[in-house]
Amino acid sequence: MNEYDSITKIFKVLGDSNRIKIIEALTEECQSVNAISKKANISQPLTSHHLKVLRDAGIAKLENKGTFRYY
Numbered sequence: 001m002n003e004y005d006s007i008t009k010i011f012k013v014l015g016d017s018n019r020i021k022i023i024e025a026l027t028e029e030c031q032s033v034n035a036i037s038k039k040a041n042i043s044q045p046l047t048s049h050h051l052k053v054l055r056d057a058g059i060a061k062l063e064n065k066g067t068f069r070y071y
Contacts, residue, residue, distance in 0.1 A: 013057040018042050019050050026060060030070040 013019060021040035025031065031039075037047035051071055054060035063070045 010057060010059075013053055013059060016050070018046065019054060022047065022050055022054065023059065026071055030063065032068060032070055036071065 014023075018040065021042065022036055025036045025039040028039075033044060033048055033051065036051070037044045040047065042050070051060055051062075055062055055071075060071050
């Protein structure tokens with residue numbers, strides 16, 4: 001993978017309006033999936049899917065705190 005491929009991948013990830021809403025919610029503080037889904041007005045399963053895409057692209061980070069998961 002060359003540098004253009006990785007840049008293209010980032011733009012593809014950011015090309016979804018739901019992911020932009022999630023990123024906006026994450027700029028405030030670390031939050032649970034439920035809190036993010038409420039702020040972004042997206043269902044929890046769809047939020048989880050988009051968060052996985054953002055994690056795989058290196059844009060979001062997951063932290064486990066006890067039994068809770070925060071992004």
